[in-house]
Structure formats: C-alpha cells, structure tokens
Amino acid sequence: MSNLTPDASPSPETSTRVITDYRTAIGALARYPSPRLIAGFIAIAIGLRASLGGWQTADALMLLLGVTVWPFLEWFLHKHLLHVKPWEIFGRRVDPDFARRHRAHHREPWRPELIVLPPYVHFTFGPLLLALGWWAAPDPALAMSALVGYGFAALNYEWTHFMVHTRIQPQNRYYQGLFRAHRMHHFRNEKYWYGFTLTSVDRMLGTGPDPDVTPRSEHCRDLGVDG
Template sequence: MSAQPMPASDAASAEPAVRAASPRTLREALPVFLRHGSPRILIACVGIAVAARVAAGGWSAWDLVPLVALVLYWPIQEWGIHVFILHAKPRRVFGRTIDLRVPRKHRAHHREPWRLDILFIPMHSFLYTIPILAGVWWLVTPSASLALTGIAAHFALALHYEWVHFLVHTRVTPRNAYYQRLWKSHRRHHFKNENYWFGVTMLSGDRLLGTAPDVADVPTSPTARTLLA
C-alpha cells in the first residue's frame, strides 16, 4: 500500500519532527535510500542492463554516441517531465475532474517536502516506463549492443536522479560545488517559486528554456507548497 499524504494542517505541524528525523550524513542516508522500492528497482535494472551489455560484446567508439545523446537529452527530459507531467493540474473533462496519480503524488511531495517516503518515482510507473524505454532504445539504435548501452546509461542516470533528489530533501549538505548548485536550485523550486528551477540533476534545461532567473528577481510564490493556484 502506498503512503498517503497528510492533510495540510497536519503536515505543517509535523514538519519539524519529520525533518529532524531525516539523515544528516551520506552514511546515514544510504541505508534509508536503499529501503525504498524505486532505488532497488533501478539498481536491479542497471545491473541487468550492464550485464547484458557486457555479454553482448562488440564494444566500439559508437558506444559513446548513446552516452553523448543522453547527456544532451537528459536536462530537457527532466524539464519536460517536471513541467508537463509532475505539475499537471486537475482538469474538468465532460463534467468530470481528471487528476492523474503522478501529479497528485507530486503535489503531496511539495506539501510535505521532508517526507522521504513520497518523493521517489512512483512504483507503478515502472510497469510502463521500463518497456517503453527499452523499446525506444531498440528503435533509435542500429544494433542490440548500442541499445543496451543506451538502456544501461539511462537507468544509471535515473538512479542518480533518485539519489540526488532524495539527498536534497534530507539534512545532508553537499560539499561538491556541482551538487551544491543542484541543492540550491531544487530547494528554490520548492520554497521560493515552483514556476522555476525544474532541473534536478542537470540544470541546462532551465537555462535553455528560461526558467533559471536570478533568484533576487523572483517573487516568493504563495503556491509553492500546493502547486494549485
């Protein structure tokens, strides 16, 4: 059974205690991270894909092409999924309110940003994203070996996404300059203004698409914690 979000009033009163219980170091964070289903699935997917790629053999310089393509594509993917799927609002269709499960869970995450059990990729989404991902790589690459390179790298980046996103919502303070930038950007998205800073592990999508302004120029949004205007 999936965890249910608290009512807004309960979430606000519980927030200090929830945050105080979150990990403070990487050593504390790792076992907490590994207790959740999404990281476990992605670790398994990375392992299976890497093993399949090694078994396929035939390594060449062409294996760099899927990797470069992913690095170029990933920030746009993060931006697009965040804007159009995670932040999708309920809509009235033929008199009925359609409120999809994934954006509904993401609104709960904004309302309770320190609750670690509701910040991961929803488990049910793996039922369709894994076959779609495999199918797309098989279609866009000329060989099975290159498809496996792309699949393995894609799963690895997804696992990295989960780890970074998880850490930003703990008390772990990054020391590396790159991760400090990610930490600041995502916290601004949650606590300053939800209409900016959509990238989580790569920020070039925000720069390219105009959602990485100077923080001093951005007003604090009253709906950053609800996503509903």
Template sequence: MADVAPRASAAPGAAATPGAAATPRASGAAATPPVRRWLPAGSAAPAARRRPGPGSLGRAVARLDRPGPHGSAAEVRTLPAALRRFLSHPRPPVLIGAVSAVAAARSARGPIRRRDVGTAAACLCAQPFVEWAVHRFLLHARPGGPLGSVGYQLAGFGHELHHRDPANLDTMFLRPREVTAGAAAAVTVAAVAPPAVGTVAVCVGLGALAYDWTHFLIHTSVRPSHRYYRRLWHGHRLHHYRNERYWLGVTSPVADIMLGTSPTGAEVPVSPTATGAARAAARAAARAAGETEEAVRRT
C-alpha cells in the same frame, strides 16, 4: 498414514440441519463409499491450485512498494547514513534492479563500441533538457484538457503530494509500478533493437537513478560541501519554497540557465502554492493586523 475424506453432500432440494450428519439418499441402493486419499501423517490436504488472474502481476508489483510511514529525509545528517537510507527504502532497490536488468540485456548484445560511446555522450548532453521537460510538463501537470488530466493522474498528483511535504519519504521516490513498466519496455528494446538503441535505454535508466538519488540527497540534512552540488541544493530549495515554475533541474542547472528558469530568488515572487507560502502569508497577515491594532491604540 492419515486419510482425508471429502464431506458428504446433502440431497438436492433438502434443507441442511445444523449439527446433523449427512445421510445417503433413501433409494434402497447402497451408499457410495467415500473416496479416500492417503497422505503422510500430520499433513493437510493440498489447497486447490489457483490460476494467476490478470491482476496477479499488479498485486506482485504492489507488494514491492511496502506501505509507510518511512520517515523523513530531514532525519538524515551524513552521507553514509543517506546511502543506507536510500538502499533500505523499498522503492530505490526496484529502480536499481530495473537498470541492472536493462544493462544486462544490452551487454548480451555485444561489447561497447565507439558508436555506443557517442550515443552515451549525446544522452548525457540531452539529460538536463529531458529532466527539465519531464519536471515541467509531467510532474507539474494540472488537470484540464486531455493531456493535462492524463499527466496529472500519471505523475502530477503524486508530485503535488511531495510538494506539500518535501521531506516525506513516502512520496519521494519513483514508484515501482512505473519503474517496472518502463523496465519491461526498456529490456525488450535492449534485447531486440540495434545495440546503440539499447545503450540509449541504459542511459535513460541511469538518468532516472541519478535523479532519484540527487533529489533524495537534496532533501536530507546533509549540507553541500561542493560548489556544483551547492548550486543544485540551493536551486531545488527555491523551487520548493519560492516558486515551483522555476529551477526545474535536479541533477544539472544547464537547462534552467539556457531556458531562462534560473533567476535569482529576489527576481521571482513567492508562489501561492509554494511550500509554506500559506503559513508565511498567514503570519504576515497576523503581523500586519497586530501593527494596525498598535497604530490604532497609539492614536
């Protein structure tokens, strides 16, 4: 057995001398013997228990988002490799766990009924328009005015980083901070609201998961082999490299078709903020300057 004794405290007002042992007060009274705690041999004294502060939950969520670099989606060339990369990244598993928690909360409320099927069908029809609106007004929010500034801080800035380097996996997926906050609200709704409302919460989670997977797959080097996916792939490429105000649908082109944001590429000018637009403009300017110099030399 090993004993552990606390350090002796110096008298109040007395200066501590480095290297000197503390002595009891010179009061004529016997020194109080130190309190000894018996611990098993080789064990250390237990550390003081820390109460969880208000930032403990935030730190736990932050630990879910392991820092990068996580590489580039362009490195992925096959569908199985894409699935492995998707599941090995720290962010998508958090979303999968959140959707599973919401689904479990809804399942605890009872079986799926005809009303739930109708609710799910309505959510499926609304998904393209919800995705379009979130992409247009939240992900592409710009600072200016109270709503724009809030949207830019919440999601616009992170999405702007994604547009600067579209294949960068560090800025590709939904962040655990927003996912866990949304999941907490959705689980509460699924647990206490009517079952049909819980079904809506599950559909919202599945829509977010479909968006994250499809968006990631489009930015990989996996070439589309199906007509539907080829259209999504082509539209999102135009969104990044032609003009970010068009082709806002990721999992479906329906909203773009109905809202007039799915023109042919030639109908839309290249946006100055499109990915690679600055480099293309610089190359065009250099080419024009070279042609001008050549014309001057010919004269």
C-alpha cells in the same frame, strides 16, 4: 504511520529533515524499491548489451547520449506532467496519480516516501524501454548502451533529489547548486527551477532566473490547486 505513537520523534524513516550525513541518506533511500529497480534495469541493459558483443567507440557515445537526455527529460516531465493541474472531460475531473503525488511532495517535502519514484513508474517504463531498444531500434547493441547511460542518470536523479531534501550540507559545487535550485523550486517559486540533476538546463530553457528578483509564490505548497 500506524506503527508510530503520536509523540514519536521523527526518524530518517519518517522525515528526511533529521538526516545530516550521506551514510544515513543512502541507508534511508535504499529502503525504497526505486533505486533497486533502477539498478536491476541497468544490470539487464548491461547483460543484453554484453550478449551481443562487438564493442565499438559508438557504444561510449551512446552511453553519453543516454546520460545527456535525462536532464532535459526530467525538466520536461517535471514542468509539463508533474505540475499539470486537474482538468475536466465530459464533466469529470481528471487528476492523474503522478500529479497528485507531486503535489503531496510539495505539501510535505520531508516525507521520504513522496520523494522517491513509485515502483509502477519502473514497472511501466523499464520493460517498455528495454523492449523498444531490443526490438525496435535499428541497432539493439547501441540502444542498450544508451539505456545503460540513461539508467545511471535515473539513479543519479533518485539520489540527488533525495539528498537535497535532507539537511546534509554538501561540499561540492554540483550538489550545492542542486540544493539551492531545488529549495527555490519548493520554497520560493514553483514555476521555476524544474531541473533535478543539472541546473544549467533551467538557465538554458528560461526557468533559472536570478532568485533575488524572482517573486515569492503563494502556491509552492499547493501548486495552485485546491484540495
């Protein structure tokens, strides 16, 4: 970072390793656009849903569905997109930004700007999901309710992923489980523990083995890719 002198000691702005309490973690995360963009998405989805009126029980079920979809989606995207290795098309190397960025996150797990989602993800998928829900879904009201749940799950993802990269020692079991699993993904074997917000998804999909019998990987930092 250009505004730091070489001997500057790390701060919550430059390293999540120095963060030991929730307040500092929330403050550090709030510096990035991602949580604000997700909050904006939730507000728009709520506003659109409210504009249609006619609340029903199915809204609650759709909200729940939106929340439930997220942990499976994050697992799938993490395993199959973020960990994708560069490939060649007609002699040209293709190495998508999201995969490079995720490798950088594995290389430097304490750099806060590599933990949060980049704004382009929200600017691409936020409007797309809202437009699909509004114009393409058979019932726009229920679609908006599902997107509200999805938005809250996304916000929870940003928070829990950021938090497990700090030195906070959580007291509740949900956070403790996420801490353990994500640390295993980063420091034991990158081919397991893809879930960020729900460890049971890894167990369900065969990527949540017993750590004691899981071999250590040499590629936790480079994900098996040179350079």
